[in-house]
Amino acid sequence: MSKFVAALPMYDWPEARGEIDAQWARLRDAFRQRGIDAPDAVIRSNRELPAVPGGIRDGAGKPVAPDPATLPPNELDFHQLWLSPALLFAQTCWGPMELGLAKHVQVVAQPNYDAYEGGQGELYSSALVMAVDGGPSVASPADGKALIPIDLIRAKRFTFNNPDSMSGLIGLTRDLEAMGESLDIFASRGESGGHRSSIVAVAEGRADIAAIDCESWALAQHFEPAAKGVKVVGWTARRKGLPYITARTTPEKIIAAMRDAVVAVERGSEQPLVQRVG
Template sequence: MSELIAALPMYDWPEMRDEVDAQWAGLREAFRQRGIDAPQSIVRRNGDLPPVPGGIHDAEGKLIAPDPATLPPNELDYHKLWLHPALLFAQTCWGPMELGLNKHVQVVGQPGYDAYEGGQGELYSSALVMRTGEGPQVRSPADGKAVLPLDLMRGKRFTFNSLDSMSGSIGLTRDLQAVGESLDIFSSRSESGGHRGSIVTVAGGKADIAAIDCESWALAQRFEPAAQKVAVVGWTARRKGLPYITARTTPESVRRIMAEMVAPDLSYTPFANSARR
């Protein structure tokens, strides 16, 4: 049995479990055919993470995370997952990477987003959503530049999945700064805990606007009833999508093989056919 771990948590909605498992099965077999001892299944909870007695330390020996065995077993702490020394393969976000995670992991590659409106190759953007009828609907621009309805946004209540999210917060912040604005354009800001939660919050009238990455928006249109009550009124600029990562201790030869396995067809997206619905 492999002592390594893998996870694909970023789009692992309950309704998507079978498709995410199938995605991992394809990657797992490709890795194994090249001699990598990939785990049979992905982890979805702290209780699935191998214990690290004494906690997780960085290359200099500094403690950077507690022993996963001390975490609530039925939750999943993304940051502890990403920092785990046994991490073979996972998804993360460029927000946490820019905020320091990049020092503790290695980038394996980028997925493709051509299947989704707002995506192109390895780049993706976020849909700015408000309740239906509160602004004209806007299609993703061909040039991938930001489309910010400033007059609509001003004075509204903004909700976001997390402060360290590139798609939900940081990207929009940068786009606003590029036109001489800031998040102060909003009357209030609140954290929803996830893109799906942001959609529900806006649809329910507890906030007015949110930035939802284009793949999450496609999933919401399939599975989240609240998505039928909101509409896209703008877009953030396209940026690099969620990177695949591995632990800093993963041998370069292994990282290179995995990079080859995910790189040949950057336009490949495991949910492409269903996401167009």
């Protein structure tokens, strides 16, 4: 059994888990071919994280997270996953990275978003969605610049997935600031807990607008019935997408081998998987 853990949680919708498992199987096999002790499967709960008696500590010995064994076993705490000393490979978001996670992990590669409207290479953007009103949805700008309908969204109720989300909150905040505006243009702001929940909230009339990253929006159009009740009214600017990361203690030799592996997997796949980093 591998001493490492891996996870691909950011787009791991129940309906897409077969695809996520297949993605990991391709990566796992490529890692193993390069001598990396990759685990058989991705984890999806705190109970699958190795216990760390006394809690997780940083390089200076300072506590940064509790022992995973003390957390609700059937849930998956993303920050606990990202900080695990056993982490071989996982996804995160540049929001948490900018807010302090970056000093505890190492970036392996960047995903490729060419398959999604609003994406280009390692860059992605978020669709601004509101309730359908008979009008057409707005296409993603070819130049990747922000397309924010200020007059349309002013005084509306805004919902976002998480406070540290680049796609759901931070990116839109920065685009508004570049226009001389702020989140104060909204009548209210509320946290939904996830992009899918934000879409449902808008469709059901509990919120008026949300920012949904382009891959989550593609998933919603396939699997979430509430997506039929919303339309795209604008887009945030393109930014670097969700990075693949590993623990801060992972040796450079293993990171280099993983980078080679993910490039090999991309070349062997019909759909681009990653952009190499480093």
